[in-house]
Amino acid sequence: MKNLIIITLFLIGTTTFAQNRNAKASMEVDGVCAMCKARIEKACLNTKGVKFAEWSIDTHELKLIFDERKTNSEIIKNQVLAAGHDVQELKASDEAYAAVHACCKYRDKDVTDSHHKE
Numbered sequence: 579m580k581n582l583i584i585i586t587l588f589l590i591g592t593t594t595f596a597q598n599r600n601a602k603a604s605m606e607v608d609g610v611c612a613m614c615k616a617r618i619e620k621a622c623l624n625t626k627g628v629k630f631a632e633w634s635i636d637t638h639e640l641k642l643i644f645d646e647r648k649t650n651s652e653i654i655k656n657q658v659l660a661a662g663h664d665v666q667e668l669k670a671s672d673e674a675y676a677a678v679h680a681c682c683k684y685r686d687k688d689v690t691d692s693h694h695k696e
Contacts, residue, residue, distance in 0.1 A: 600629065600643050603651045607633060607640045608664040610684045610693040617678070621661035625654055640665075 607618055615633050618640060622631035627648025633640045642654060659670045662678040664685075669675075675685065683689045 599645050599647050601646045603642045603644070603654075605640050605642075605651065605655065606638050606666050607658055608638060608684045609633065609635070609682065610690055611635065611681055613679055614663065614682045614684065617661050617682070618658055618663055621657045621663075622654055625649055625657045628654060 609618060615635055618633045619631045622628050622642060627645040628642060630643035655665045658665050659668060660674055662670050662674040664670050
């Protein structure tokens with residue numbers, strides 16, 4: 579009986595200690611093409627603690643999994659903004675936006691229209 583109690587306490591302690599620190603989040607990020615997708619995902623994955631980043635060209639949704647002990651969604655947003663892409667209510671700086679490839683100028687209606695025709 580004593581051994582059973584010790585084993586139970588050990589398992590509870592181990593389970594509590596080994597809790598998952600991963601958080602899931604999603605956000606809207608502007609972009610138009612596969613080059614945008616690569617740039618957005620790279621900006622996220624180069625952020626310490628980000629384990630998964632996937633951006634959808636069709637929905638503009640960025641899905642993330644990250645270690646909350648190492649980063650948070652605000653830090654990741656700032657990385658995406660620095661890469662030249664607008665996130666939800668925040669706009670990338672003019673300098674960062676100017677650095678994206680000409681086919682990735684998602685603020686330009688002609689560029690977005692040309693991507694939707696493809």
